Amino acid sequence: MAKQAPEQPARAPAAVALHLDAVDKFYGDPANPAVHAVKNFSMEVGQGEIVALLGSSGCGKTSTLRMIAGFETVSRGEINLAGRQIDSLPPARRNVAMAFEGYSLYPPLTVRDNIAFALKAAKLEQSEVKRKVDHISALLEIEPILDKYPSSLSGGQQQRASLARALIRKADLYLLDEPMSQLEPQLRSVLRGRIKSYLIEQGLTSVFVTHDQTEANALADRIAVMEDGVLQQIASPAELKDRPANLFVATFIGEPPMNVFPAKLSVNGGHLSIAVEGAGSASGFSVELGEIACPPGSALQDGASVHLGVRPHSVALGKGDTRGLVVSNQWLGDQTHVVIETAGQAMVAVSYGRVEDALGAEIAFSIPPRAVHLFAEDDGRALLHGREVVG
Amino acid sequence: MHHTSTAERILRGFLLTLVLLFFLFPIFWIFLMSFQTNEDILRIPPSLFFTPTLENYIALISGRLSTVAGDLDIAFMRNLWNSVLLSSLSVGVALILGVPAAYAFARFKFRLGENIAFTLLSFRFAPPLLVLLPLSLYFSELGLSDTYLGLVWVYQLIALPLILWIVRGYFEDISPDIENAYRIDGHSWATTFRKIAIPLARPGIAAASLLAFIFCWNNFVFALVLASADKQPVTVGALAFVTASGIQYGQVAAAIVLSVTPTLMLALYAQRYLVEGLSLGAVKG
Ligand SMILES: Nc1ncnc2c1ncn2[C@@H]1O[C@H](COP(=O)(O)OP(=O)(O)OP(=O)(O)O)[C@@H](O)[C@H]1O
Ligand SMILES: [Mg+2]
Numbered sequence: 272m273a274k275q276a277p278e279q280p281a282r283a284p285a286a287v288a289l290h291l292d293a294v295d296k297f298y299g300d301p302a303n304p305a306v307h308a309v310k311n312f313s314m315e316v317g318q319g320e321i322v323a324l325l326g327s328s329g330c331g332k333t334s335t336l337r338m339i340a341g342f343e344t345v346s347r348g349e350i351n352l353a354g355r356q357i358d359s360l361p362p363a364r365r366n367v368a369m370a371f372e373g374y375s376l377y378p379p380l381t382v383r384d385n386i387a388f389a390l391k392a393a394k395l396e397q398s399e400v401k402r403k404v405d406h407i408s409a410l411l412e413i414e415p416i417l418d419k420y421p422s423s424l425s426g427g428q429q430q431r432a433s434l435a436r437a438l439i440r441k442a443d444l445y446l447l448d449e450p451m452s453q454l455e456p457q458l459r460s461v462l463r464g465r466i467k468s469y470l471i472e473q474g475l476t477s478v479f480v481t482h483d484q485t486e487a488n489a490l491a492d493r494i495a496v497m498e499d500g501v502l503q504q505i506a507s508p509a510e511l512k513d514r515p516a517n518l519f520v521a522t523f524i525g526e527p528p529m530n531v532f533p534a535k536l537s538v539n540g541g542h543l544s545i546a547v548e549g550a551g552s553a554s555g556f557s558v559e560l561g562e563i564a565c566p567p568g569s570a571l572q573d574g575a576s577v578h579l580g581v582r583p584h585s586v587a588l589g590k591g592d593t594r595g596l597v598v599s600n601q602w603l604g605d606q607t608h609v610v611i612e613t614a615g616q617a618m619v620a621v622s623y624g625r626v627e628d629a630l631g632a633e634i635a636f637s638i639p640p641r642a643v644h645l646f647a648e649d650d651g652r653a654l655l656h657g658r659e660v661v662g
Numbered sequence: 663m664h665h666t667s668t669a670e671r672i673l674r675g676f677l678l679t680l681v682l683l684f685f686l687f688p689i690f691w692i693f694l695m696s697f698q699t700n701e702d703i704l705r706i707p708p709s710l711f712f713t714p715t716l717e718n719y720i721a722l723i724s725g726r727l728s729t730v731a732g733d734l735d736i737a738f739m740r741n742l743w744n745s746v747l748l749s750s751l752s753v754g755v756a757l758i759l760g761v762p763a764a765y766a767f768a769r770f771k772f773r774l775g776e777n778i779a780f781t782l783l784s785f786r787f788a789p790p791l792l793v794l795l796p797l798s799l800y801f802s803e804l805g806l807s808d809t810y811l812g813l814v815w816v817y818q819l820i821a822l823p824l825i826l827w828i829v830r831g832y833f834e835d836i837s838p839d840i841e842n843a844y845r846i847d848g849h850s851w852a853t854t855f856r857k858i859a860i861p862l863a864r865p866g867i868a869a870a871s872l873l874a875f876i877f878c879w880n881n882f883v884f885a886l887v888l889a890s891a892d893k894q895p896v897t898v899g900a901l902a903f904v905t906a907s908g909i910q911y912g913q914v915a916a917a918i919v920l921s922v923t924p925t926l927m928l929a930l931y932a933q934r935y936l937v938e939g940l941s942l943g944a945v946k947g
Binding site: 340 | 840842846850
């Protein structure tokens with residue numbers, strides 16, 4: 272719930288490094304698969320780009336990552352990395368580094384030896400190994416545990432050691448599976464920044480898994496949102512917020528989540544307006560969108576049923592002629608979350624000032640036309656963002 | 663908690679001694695018996711004081727047993743050697759077959775995998791005699807009866823399931839990501855198995871080998887039915903001490919001491935691997 276960060280300048284896309292082409296993953300008997308964990312997944316990751324795989328638990332993030340690493344077979348489709356098709360190569364020949372979420376350090380070796388293992392195997396000079404280990408351990412704040420054995424480490428320490436072991440190597444691609452899930456929030460936000468600058472400095476291409484939106488926003492150039500094995504959208508954090516591809520992405524991204532109302536569209540000589548019907552005693556409201564050119568064949572037809580989406584930050588409080596009842600009003604120290612009952616449903620609004628209206632009071636609000644998102648009623652695909660018609 | 667009182671220490675020492683006495687007394691008594699003549703042993707009441715004699719050991723090692731009824735040839739040293747050979751060969755073969763199989767069962771889910779593993783375990787439930795009768799017919803047909811090869815093969819019924827199930831558990835306890843991390847660093851599947859999986863499962867492999875060795879060593883019926891005198895292990899060979907003129911307790915005791923020694927030494931040697939397993943910890947995933 273941090274304040275909106277200033278927009279980061281997008282880094283220029285470069286040549287494609289990683290390419291997943293229509294990849295599927297079935298677990299169990301191939302003829303009669305028990306789980307279809309990843310479905311027709313296609314994605315391109317540019318050289319030096321940082322991509323986050325974001326999604327709820329069990330949506331297939333780890334499966335995708337493990338197919339790229341080679342620990343799981345690719346049931347269908349193709350994976351290319353640095354100009355080579357890698358999906359049928361053993362992990363050893365893919366030239367990929369990976370940080371693991373759980374236990375992955377070799378117990379008989381100290382953390383230092385675990386981290387330096389690959390470098391020593393590559394016959395790097397001793398002083399060079401030491402310099403690199405020192406650098407990466409300072410970065411990840413694991414110097415005090417370098418001479419300990421894995422069995423005596425906490426989960427977060429093991430994760431950082433695993434991360435250090437992956438980052439210290441030279442590889443075409445870095446795969447990080449929830450690299451900071453077990454760290455406390457303060458350390459996590461410090462390390463996020465450091466890891467990002469390390470990746471950018473060294474020009475490393477990486478794909479990391481997370482289910483923390485803040486982490487995805489802070490670290491990634493682009494975020495791939497997954498749900499139920501399907502890639503919903505891959506785009507920059509700002510794009511995901513402003514132009515979600517469908518209702519799922521719209522409600523998944525953003526905190527608090529987008530408000531969604533069932534609504535009716537009317538088109539009157541190029542002039543669009545949306546009506547949200549009331550329910551029972553609660554009266555509805557409508558939003559005038561003004562003149563918008565709808566291309567022929569668009570689903571934006573007069574009388575069409577749609578979903579109206581509005582982000583809580585975009586609801587303008589205290590003005591306009593639409594009214595609702597204040598159901599809850601919470602000052603969070605830097606912003607106010609107000610829950611308003613309108614059109615028979617609860618709507619969240621966020622204001623960066625204090626809102627004085629008491630519980631049960633009537634409050635006026637309005638929905639600015641440029642903050643309106645429309646989604647198709649049947650499959651939830653996006654139809655309109657602000658004044659931009661999709662498709 | 664941290665400071666044990668004197669009374670507590672004494673009590674603990676006393677209890678430990680009691681337990682040790684209980685377990686070690688028979689072994690100690692047999693050890694004493696092995697240095698006594700049959701007359702000394704059978705004297706009533708028994709006495710701790712006697713003139714020690716090496717007669718029993720000499721008889722065993724020279725292979726000549728003198729009884730009141732005359733001299734007898736016994737093949738004890740040959741039997742002992744057979745035991746060592748059969749048990750170690752059997753465990754060796756079981757390790758070569760069982761450890762990779764245990765790894766496969768632990769790491770890969772394949773069709774009928776569980777059924778195969780369970781079938782192997784069920785060998786341990788089968789009454790050996792039931793298996794032996796048809797087996798002895800097949801063995802004479804195949805020319806395998808009374809061969810070391812045939813015996814080692816049958817001993818797999820004892821050793822293989824043990825190795826497979828114990829070692830499999832150890833492999834399952836190792837987080838696959840420890841191996842994955844090594845593989846992705848540029849090592850083949852086979853190298854990972856050798857350099858990571860086997861060393862981490864070593865305590866389990868040591869424990870399973872030791873157990874399998876002891877079980878093979880103590881086996882009686884397989885060799886009794888399938889082998890003739892010159893291939894028989896000590897367990898069967900010990901029957902020779904039941905002679906026309908009575909049971910030769912002194913020699914039986916000496917034979918027990920000699921036949922326990924290899925297993926005991928093996929256990930002492932394997933101990934460091936077993937203990938290593940306890941201190942390693944945190945390989946679980
Ligand atoms: N080895 C396996 N055998 C069978 N099903 C599996 C296997 N691994 C994962 N699955 C299933 O595949 C689906 C996707 O799992 P996956 O681990 O990729 O999810 P995830 O997005 O990483 O979840 P989380 O955020 O909880 O880590 C889940 O339904 C899971 O139960
Ligand atoms: Mg996962």
